[in-house]
Amino acid sequence: MRRHRTTARGVLLLLLGLGLAAAGGSATAQTPPNKTPPKIIFPVVGPTMYSDDFGDPRPQGRHEGNDIMAPRKAAAVAAESGKVKFWTTSAAAGCMLYLYGDSGTTYLYIHLNNDLGSGNDNKGKCVAGVAYARGLKAGAHVQAGQQVGYVGDSGDANGIHPHLHFEVHPNGKGAVDPYPYLQKAQHLLFSAVPGTPFALSLTGTVVAATPAKLQMNLTSLQAWPSNLKLTNLRQTLTLTVPPTALVQSVARIGGGVTASVASLLNARKGAQVVVWTQPALATLKAQRGDDGALSAALIQLAP
Numbered sequence: 001m002r003r004h005r006t007t008a009r010g011v012l013l014l015l016l017g018l019g020l021a022a023a024g025g026s027a028t029a030q031t032p033p034n035k036t037p038p039k040i041i042f043p044v045v046g047p048t049m050y051s052d053d054f055g056d057p058r059p060q061g062r063h064e065g066n067d068i069m070a071p072r073k074a075a076a077v078a079a080e081s082g083k084v085k086f087w088t089t090s091a092a093a094g095c096m097l098y099l100y101g102d103s104g105t106t107y108l109y110i111h112l113n114n115d116l117g118s119g120n121d122n123k124g125k126c127v128a129g130v131a132y133a134r135g136l137k138a139g140a141h142v143q144a145g146q147q148v149g150y151v152g153d154s155g156d157a158n159g160i161h162p163h164l165h166f167e168v169h170p171n172g173k174g175a176v177d178p179y180p181y182l183q184k185a186q187h188l189l190f191s192a193v194p195g196t197p198f199a200l201s202l203t204g205t206v207v208a209a210t211p212a213k214l215q216m217n218l219t220s221l222q223a224w225p226s227n228l229k230l231t232n233l234r235q236t237l238t239l240t241v242p243p244t245a246l247v248q249s250v251a252r253i254g255g256g257v258t259a260s261v262a263s264l265l266n267a268r269k270g271a272q273v274v275v276w277t278q279p280a281l282a283t284l285k286a287q288r289g290d291d292g293a294l295s296a297a298l299i300q301l302a303p
């Protein structure tokens with residue numbers, strides 16, 4: 001186990017080093033105006049549940065969005081790049097955010113978090129670090145996939161399961177059904193500001209391996225520096241394995257753990273695997289976990 005811990009600390013130190021080097025900004029490709037992007041970023045990170053409840057009768061009238069059920073304080077992220085506006089005075093919406101997408105489509109994020117603890121204490125205000133992402137300022141321009149807030153139960157969702165009420169307004173006009181957008185949306189493994197350092201630890205099972213690539217079924221992950229922890233994931237990931245990656249076979253013998261150098265060629269399909277990714281600067285491809293976008297630094301295989 002010692003080796004594992006040493007590696008964790010090494011990853012953090014590397015991240016700090018990268019952080020100092022990552023001061024440069026990053027450019028974004030602009031989508032043409034007045035056109036909803038064919039694919040948005042799914043607005044919540046981690047496991048969610050939602051259905052097509054657009055237009056359902058509700059006490060205030062027809063339901064103008066889809067309710068995305070998620071754990072309290074799950075990260076709400078920008079569906080596309082755009083400018084944010086905080087809205088804090090609606091009793092029904094609670095802590096709310098407008099995202100004016102660069103495409104011309106406006107997205108509404110409603111019932112953001114207003115709790116300070118792990119339960120429904122209603123002690124938080126509609127401010128950055130509680131409802132909105134830490135350090136986020138009203139009027140800021142955010143990148144697609146950047147965290148904008150935390151899922152909660154503010155407003156008239158108080159005491160109901162935390163969820164994001166999500167609306168899509170093409171051209172800033174009337175709401176349309178978000179469901180087709182959500183069904184096609186690209187889910188993020190984690191959220192980070194593009195160009196800032198990150199590392200992940202990924203747990204799952206081996207699907208296939210070559211010396212240069214590892215395909216795994218992902219079941220849980222942890223991300224740095226956000227400290228995001230996600231479980232109950234079901235996603236297949238293909239990782240790049242550079243020649244510098246360390247591959248170990250890890251065995252538990254009588255309460256102790258031993259690690260020995262191994263080869264991915266001997267990786268058994270279905271074997272438990274833990275991968276530490278190479279510390280890198282966040283890109284949207286890495287956040288989505290696109291094929292080959294994440295590089296392994298350490299791979300630990302169970303025999």
Ligand SMILES: [Zn+2]
Nearest residue numbers: 065066067165
């Ligand atoms: Zn709703």
